């Protein structure tokens with residue numbers, strides 16, 4: 656699809672929560688400037704689940720960090736709820752590929768960490784933290800240390816940590832990339848359930864999800880945004896027509912296979928790679 660057609664598909668209707676407006680990012684590395692993002696424009700609607708896919712190094716993490724305000728863009732702008740993002744914003748919870756739990760703290764105290772860091776009173780959030788842990792099946796693990804949890808359980812705990820301050824936006828950067836295939840599939844279903852159950856002020860959370868797995872992107876998302884090799888640009892946006900709620904049976908939906916294959920073909924054409932470690936994963 657041409658970029659013009661992709662742009663038309665960017666506006667399915669609804670309230671825009673995240674607006675990326677001609678955004679670019681140039682890093683000043685020791686070896687010279689690195690252009691990571693070029694002229695990205697994208698609107699993400701409130702309550703939408705958007706997956707970002709693209710070849711390794713195309714700037715997916717850069718875009719996520721820019722939306723969160725951890726490293727603002729160097730040209731263009733990003734607006735969240737109409738406000739330009741210039742510094743870290745509290746509206747965002749982040750989940751990374753590594754759970755990044757502090758191993759000397761209990762699971763509960765890890766979940767409460769953002770409260771402490773933002774100067775809040777952890778005691779006031781204790782019940783909410785325990786409820787979140789129960790929601791992800793870790794009710795009996797609150798007092799354990801992270802080292803006593805499996806990889807999937809640690810990722811669930813990091814999801815609770817991202818949700819503790821009830822942010823309307825969740826940015827998830829390859830959160831299940833390090834998990835085995837079965838656990839990853841389970842976590843996908845778990846995430847959709849949690850997304851369905853957790854809301855901020857009655858409004859479903861907006862999720863931006865980076866993955867190298869095309870079927871994972873299609874399974875989870877309302878729209879899949881495809882980025883080009885560096886400097887990252889939006890090369891395509893596809894709406895996923897698979898109905899919700901999605902479940903384990905959805906994996907047999909022919910539309911999932913069809914759209915995944917189309918995206919896979921497009922991405923492997925763009926990278927010139929097939930089935931390599933850094934190419935798209937089928």
Ligand SMILES: Nc1ncnc2c1ncn2[C@@H]1O[C@H](COP(=O)(O)OP(=O)(O)OP(=O)(O)O)[C@@H](O)[C@H]1O
Pocket residue numbers: 682683684689690691709710711712713714715716717718885
């Ligand atoms: N702090 C930095 N300084 C200099 N260059 C950087 C920095 N962070 C990222 N880059 C470069 O910017 C480009 C985009 O990196 P980024 O991590 O955003 O890509 P990505 O799509 O998330 O990659 P992957 O899929 O491998 O995780 C890469 O070429 C990377 O080397």
